[in-house]
Every structure is written in C-alpha cells, then in structure tokens.
Amino acid sequence: MIKIKLKPSFHKFSSIILDGNDIEYEIHPRLKDLNGLDKKDKLTTAEYLELKKLKSFNEEAEKERYSAKNKILDSNISEKFKIGELITQIFEKPQIDERIILDGIGIECSLNELDSESKIIKFHSPNNKTRELEIIKNLFLILNNCFKSGPVLNHIELIQGYFGISEQWKITNKTPLTVRLFGSLSIHEKEQLTDFFKTLNSNESLILDLRNLDGMGSTFHECFKELVARMKVVYWLIQDNENELLNRHFDEMEIPSTYILNNKEEIIEKIKEHNTI
DSSP states (O other): OEEEEEEESSSOEEEEEEETTEEEEEEEOOOOOOTTGGGOSSOOHHHHHHHHHHHHHHHHHHTTOEEEEEEOOGGGHHHHHHHHHHHHHHHHSOOOOOOOOSSSEEEEEEEOOTTSOOEEEEEESOOTTSHHHHHHHHHHHHHHHHOOSHHHHHHHHHHHTTTTOSOSEEEEEETTEEEEEEEEOOGGGHHHHHHHHHTSOTTSEEEEEEEEEEEOOGGGHHHHHHHHHHSSEEEEEOSOTTOHHHHHHHHHHTOOGGGEESOHHHHHHHHHHHHHO
C-alpha cells in the first residue's frame, strides 16, 4: 500500500491511498490550532471565548472533509509500481535538499509492503529532473485518469499548479468549444496561454470555464482581449457573482455582464440563439 500526503501552503491538504487496484483521495479541512487551550484545567474568560471560537471554526471546517474512491485503470498500473520503486530508491539512497523554502508544498510518501518495514520519505516542492518530481508526475497521471469531476477534480487542478508539471488550462468540450482555466496563472504562462488561444478556431463560439480559476494578474488582460476580438463570441462561465477579484478583471477588460454567467446550460442556449442570427 502506498500513502501520499500533499500539504500545500495555500489550499486544503489531501491524502491519497493506492491499495491494490483501488485509489482513494481525501480532502482535509484546514483546522485551526487550539493553542493548548483544550488541555488547560482552568481558563480565563478571554481564553474560554477564544477556545469556543476556535472549536466553532473547526466544526464548520470539518463539514468540508471529502473523500472519493475509484479503481486504478489498467493503463495506470505501471505508474503505481513506478511510484513504489521511486519511494524505495529515495528511502535507501536519500539526497540532502539544502534549499530554504518558505511556502510551496510539502509531500510525505509511505510504502507499506508485507514482511518489510515501512518506507517513509518527505520532501518539499521538488525540482525538475529529480526522483521526487517523478513520483508526482506518475501520481498525477493516475489521478487525472481516475477522477474526472467533482470536488476531487477541482482539488487536483489547484494542487498540480504547485509543481508546474502541466498547463493550467484544457479543452473540456468541443461542441460548444469549452476551455477550462484553473489554479493560479503566473506571468511565466502568459506567452504559452496566448499561443494556445491562437490555435482555437476563430469561427467558433467559445465558453471560458473559470469556475476553478484561483487567480491571475492583469498582465493576462491583453491576451483575453485579443481572444474576444478574434472569436465568434466568448462567454465566461463563473462559479458565482461574488468573486470580487474576477469581477475586477471583467471590469478592467470591459466584458459586458451579459456574457458572464454561472449557468452552463444558459450559456449553451445563448450560443444557440447567437448562431441562428
């Protein structure tokens, strides 16, 4: 059995268990430290109120705990075995990481096999061309094939951005053409995203799915404006209308509110109407 814990700086933690042909993904809430108040025999009034506040927060946070289980595809069994081999190699011949890292993502991997001791390794924000990053690459090959929707997919999309192993966008539907952007877009991805937009057929209507977009800078406004200018029509699919950051981007890009919706079916109907004009 392989267990991998992912501990990002700015998102919920998760743990993945690969056991036989099964894979389980659990999303953990970010709980607040009780600061030892729950272990004190006597509390001042201020401490009592603080403990009550912290416990209330954690009780609400626990409601966000989520897990899903699936079968590992036959095509991904080799990746699972590769992860086990890499954990063993790193456990037996570790390399010292002398970097000082203040944020990013921490990873803990454990390999438990019959009749042998548990092998546990820990590392942080792995560099390119390292065995540690190879573990992550193989893991996400499995995850992206096993979980195609729901909270787990959303979490996977956000987490993989910490590793820089794939683009933060993908085509999710061809009719109507739908591009999903997710995670946080950095300035280093601007040129690549601009080039990707240029590959889209300008004669088509486009849905930009931003429901899992965590953030981006105003430097992307130019490439989005160019995209709107060349496509037949562009609709923006959002999670809700309360995202102040996205609303600010829309205002600065002068995107009319009639093209910004939180209902995909409604957008599809509008595209059908537009195509008949």
